């Protein structure tokens with residue numbers, strides 16, 4: 383598994399993060415063994431991408447003025463063959479739909495990580511998900527994330543009670559129903575940063591998405607048990623698990639099925 387490679391190589395993960403959860407994202411990437419760097423300044427993007435091994439773009443608190451910075455970040459990463467991960471927070475909202483369409487005209491994304499409502503948008507479906515939360519009625523279908531992967535040519539990680547990881551051809555389901563993760567705002571953003579950390583050490587982005595999702599699920603379960611299912615205590619416990627979890631624990635705990 384790639385976790386020990388991350389802990390040996392300490393890849394640098396450049397994030398255009400949202401302003402709500404960026405501390406969780408930075409802490410989680412660091413606890414895992416990678417090295418986070420957050421930036422919003424267009425003038426420094428070329429030198430920042432140059433020292434990075436993966437780029438994660440989160441549109442959670444996007445602004446029209448940041449579009450040129452995000453295009454530059456993605457294009458330089460594409461040219462350097464550095465993986466680019468998109469977290470398309472609430473992409474089904476009209477303004478955000480237009481923003482992401484303009485961004486995707488200029489940038490090739492290698493992995494897209496979102497909840498079921500966000501992923502359904504890339505398959506051309508207008509889902510009922512409200513804001514940042516998913517539409518649980520569409521969560522369990524694998525056909526939708528597969529279609530999203532085919533249309534975007536990106537690996538899709540659709541998260542929910544069951545996570546789906548697919549490149550449009552092969553797909554895996556990771557059973558991960560953890561209400562404490564679901565209710566903790568930022569857990570999805572954190573997973574997108576962790577996917578970036580895995581994609582930084584391999585060119586197999588499907589494997590990177592699968593292993594990152596297994597890790598998050600296993601760490602979430604161990605952390606929830608430690609805090610006796612108290613949601614407000616989860617994040618610190620989750621960070622402890624990201625720091626200490628072993629590949630053996632992940633393999634023992636994860637419930638993974640290839641479709």
Ligand SMILES: Nc1ncnc2c1ncn2[C@@H]1O[C@H](COP(=O)(O)OP(=O)(O)O)[C@@H](O)[C@H]1O
Pocket residue numbers: 496497498514515516541542543544545558559560561563564567568569570571573598599
């Ligand atoms: N019942 C659940 N519903 C949603 N997410 C869940 C659930 N159980 C565990 N999770 C995990 O919570 C994290 C956040 O997922 P999700 O809420 O879908 O993304 P976002 O936070 O971007 O909306 C993911 O790692 C996901 O696997």
Ligand SMILES: Cc1ncsc1CCOP(=O)(O)O
Pocket residue numbers: 400402403441442443471514566567568569570571572
């Ligand atoms: C609440 C909120 N609003 C804009 S970004 C954000 C955080 C999103 O967190 P997540 O996508 O992990 O639920």
Ligand SMILES: [Mg+2]
Pocket residue numbers: 469471472496497514570571
């Ligand atoms: Mg999200």
